[in-house]
Amino acid sequence: MENIEIAKIFHEIADLLEIKNENPFRVRSYRNAGHVIAELPENLKSIVENDEPILDEISGIGKSIHEKIVEIVKTGKCKFHDELLKELPPTILELLQVSGIGPKKVQLLYKELGIQSVSDLEKAAKAHKIHTLAGMGEKTEENILKAIENLKQSKGRFKLGIAMTYAVPLIEYLKNIDGVIHVSEAGSLRRRKETIGDIDILVACKKGSRVMDRFIAYPEVREVLAKGDTKSTVILRCGLQADVRVLDKKSYGAALQYFTGSKAHNIAIRERAKKMGLKVSEYGVFDEKTDKWIAGETEEDVYRAVGLPWIPPEIRENAGEIESALNDKLPHLIDVKDLKGDLHVHTTETDGASTLDEMVESAIKQGYEYIAITDHSKAVSIAHGLDEKRVLRQIEEIDKLNKRFTVYGSRFTVLKGIEVDIKADGSLDLDKDVLAKLDVVAAAVHSRFNMTEGEMTARIVKAISSGIVHIIAHPTGRLINERMPYAVNMTEVLRATKMHNVIMELNSYPDRLDLNDIHCKLAKEMGVMIAISTDSHSRFHLENIRFGIYTARRGWLEKKDVLNTMPLNKALKILKRK
């Protein structure tokens, strides 16, 4: 039982209770618990099985939900959840996916018309049965059919890198509208989440500007879902939704704070303000009694008004950042400029599209001091992986290249490396004697993903304990929106890496981002060092490093937590300390 499955049960309980018209705060508790569990880095199953006490410390999980977690881990089910599903059919929950349909309408549709699924709803709307219900009219019927169509066409959450390619031109377009003063990305886009549900953009403009008219006239707009004076929502041709919020310059900071989120962070900030006798909204910080405006021009002003330093957007998830801010313990998040090299790249020798020389040239252009060439090993035959002989030949070639650099007085260094395959039994795909000649041995799983969690954990821990591996590359093997991570106990893996001085990779390829943000944070807490690498398969991929940096920042990583922020001699010392 994975955390995400447990979280799903609590989300369903929340939805079902809400449809039943239960106390909205009780509903919120279950929904919040689902959210907290989904973001939890440690495996709940292990926590419960090992009787670890940390559940009691997690805010949002009290007695009742704690008991239910134990029940779910031990029996695989939750009685309370099952009982609710006897009262309401499970498919009823899919109705909530239709935008414009909430718990109240679901209840009405089910009670009055027996509608249990989206296809039921579609039939009823087409047969004009909906408008007979209280509070629903012709327009509601039309909107339901449109919303079902949009749901069917929806491509779900977009990877950050893809979403950015659609957001950038829209932001440019908005900047060029008459009367516009500032435009900023907001929402999950600004927080650099690995996937983006919609594009949120904030605009500050002069009074009387016709920003909304121009926004919905953007050529990429496929459909306008809502248009108001300060807020509009459209669907773009690419399938992404875009929300634009327009406010006065005086409220820009408060609006940016609001629209950047996250929702949980906003609520926590507002609760805190309330206790201080203040009210926070997108319009500013106000005195609760007199309604007098206190702050709001900049984000710094807003945070200062509630007694906090400015908090970087990437960590605004209500996951400890407010407590850290209060104690003056906010991390100094890593910056792309801190990086001195890239420790995972491929060449044409295996499945790369650029030659060794091209990769090196691009790394120098990037401003790096070093790069490690880490081609695949022979087990990855699709990639024409290297056997021992070819590794030795590549070593010679790199030695020659480095000699040339010394002759020309360059300080750039090419490190000899490998991405050695971790075979199903946890052994490594190349002779130890050959691996020992390399500066950087990265190891990774490339096959047999469908092992049990115990088997996969043992396999990776064996590689970690080999005494020859420096870095575990793309440690969970996931491909965002494409392939789930394989089952592995991350806490155990991190414990092993800590013990054997092994480093965990944060793979910057935007489809991977592996370790993810949550696991990076856990690694840092456990004292495990991270290498942020691109796994470039072409010289152009070196630029993907920014996605790694985004994820690292979301994982609270600082310069000191990351191996490749160090100058070469220091990095090499750490690699040799084994």
Place this chain on the structure above:
DNA sequence: GCCGTTTTCGGCCCGACTGTTTTCAGTCG
């Protein structure tokens, strides 16, 4: 159901847009 720089009881973020409403509930951000 959760929680406590006042609280173990009584609160729980705050506001925009839409449709059907004759004054606002529902949904969403």
